[in-house]
Amino acid sequence: MHLPRLLLVDDDRSIARALALALRNSYTVDIMGTGAHVAVKADSGQYDILILDLNLPDIPGLSVCRQLRDRGVDIPILILSAESEILTKINLLDAGANDYLTKPFSLGELKARLRALARNVAAPKPQSRELRAGSLVLDRRTHTVVRSGKAISLRRKEFALLECLMEHAGSIVTRPTLLRHGWQGVEEPWTNTIDVHIKYLRDKLDRPFDQAVIQTVHGLGYRLMPEPVPVEK
Numbered sequence: 001m002h003l004p005r006l007l008l009v010d011d012d013r014s015i016a017r018a019l020a021l022a023l024r025n026s027y028t029v030d031i032m033g034t035g036a037h038v039a040v041k042a043d044s045g046q047y048d049i050l051i052l053d054l055n056l057p058d059i060p061g062l063s064v065c066r067q068l069r070d071r072g073v074d075i076p077i078l079i080l081s082a083e084s085e086i087l088t089k090i091n092l093l094d095a096g097a098n099d100y101l102t103k104p105f106s107l108g109e110l111k112a113r114l115r116a117l118a119r120n121v122a123a124p125k126p127q128s129r130e131l132r133a134g135s136l137v138l139d140r141r142t143h144t145v146v147r148s149g150k151a152i153s154l155r156r157k158e159f160a161l162l163e164c165l166m167e168h169a170g171s172i173v174t175r176p177t178l179l180r181h182g183w184q185g186v187e188e189p190w191t192n193t194i195d196v197h198i199k200y201l202r203d204k205l206d207r208p209f210d211q212a213v214i215q216t217v218h219g220l221g222y223r224l225m226p227e228p229v230p231v232e233k
Contacts, residue, residue, distance in 0.1 A: 003028045004118060005046055009038055009064070010053040010080065019051075022107050027114070035059035043073045045180050049117055054081035054092070062095055069096035071220060072168040072177055076117040080105075131166040134226045136205075136213060138166055147209065157182050158201045161194075165214065165224035174221040198222060 006027040010016040013033065020029040030047075032038060035056040042050050050068075054061035065077055079092050082103045089100050098120070099113050131138040135148040143159060145152045154162065164181040165173055175194045182197070198214065206212040215223045 004048040005030070006049050006051060006114075007032065007038070007041060007047045008051045009033075009035060009056065009061075010051075011055075011057050012053075019110075023111070023114075026111070033057075035061065035064040038064050039067045039071055039073065042068055042075050043071060043174050043176050045176060047075060049114060050075050050077045051114075052077055052079055052097075054079055054083065054088075062092060065092065065095045065097050070172055072171045072173045076120065078113055078117060131163065131169075133166050133169045133224055134213065136166070138163060145205075147205065147213075150208075152204055154201070154204060157197050158204070161197055161201060162205070162224075165222060169224045169226055172217050172220050172223050178221065 004027050006023065006029045008016055008019060008029055009032045010019075011033045013031075016031045016033070020031060023029055027049075030041075032041065033056075035052075036058055038050075038052070041047070052061045052064060056064070061079060061081070065079070068075065068077065076098045077096065078099045078101060079097045080101050080103060081088065084102045092100055098117055101110060101113055129139060129141050131140070137146045138159075139145075140163070145154055145159065145162065160182040161178055164178055168177075178194050182194075202212070202214055206214060213225055215225050217223055
């Protein structure tokens with residue numbers, strides 16, 4: 001039986017191991033003790049839920065949460081903390097956390113919160129027919145793209161990458177996220193396949209207008225900007 005995969009980030013190894021043991025019948029649990037590489041792990045596509053301790057030894061859980069959302073990672077995040085102040089909860093929700101659990105908590109409540117997050121993920125999200133960013137319009141139903149009133153012909157993979165970028169307009173979209181969207185997570189033999197297809201997309205979408213809407217964020221991925229900038233010559 002396939003179990004949902006859960007990434008548990010807590011520097012208290014005894015608590016982390018106890019939680020992993022308690023959840024083993026319902027989840028496959030991997031443990032990390034620091035926040036330094038959480039964003040990369042959580043964006044790998046292999047995890048269904050992230051449990052994140054607020055007080056990590058290297059990076060605050062709040063910062064890790066913001067990093068994930070800034071990168072466009074939409075994994076459900078459940079924060080664990082001994083802090084119960086309302087302001088802390090508000091800050092975490094504003095940073096992109098899905099839920100918050102105050103220590104000490106019962107195992108039953110933790111399992112209930114995880115089930116609720118899993119249901120929310122499983123529930124189908126209605127998609128709007130059109131995506132818009134500035135003068136750029138993508139129509140999912142007719143599979144067409146228009147910029148400044150001019151129709152742009154895109155191949156299937158180019159259309160899928162643009163759709164993903166427009167869904168996260170203004171935010172960084174990592175290569176793994178683009179790969180999952182365009183190739184359903186199946187690795188292609190060329191490691192630079194995303195970069196090659198982004199070049200094709202730019203040749204059709206940016207260069208004819210002398211204004212770029214696709215920005216490279218070095219070391220992270222790409223971002224679609226609602227406000228275009230001059231194309232680099």
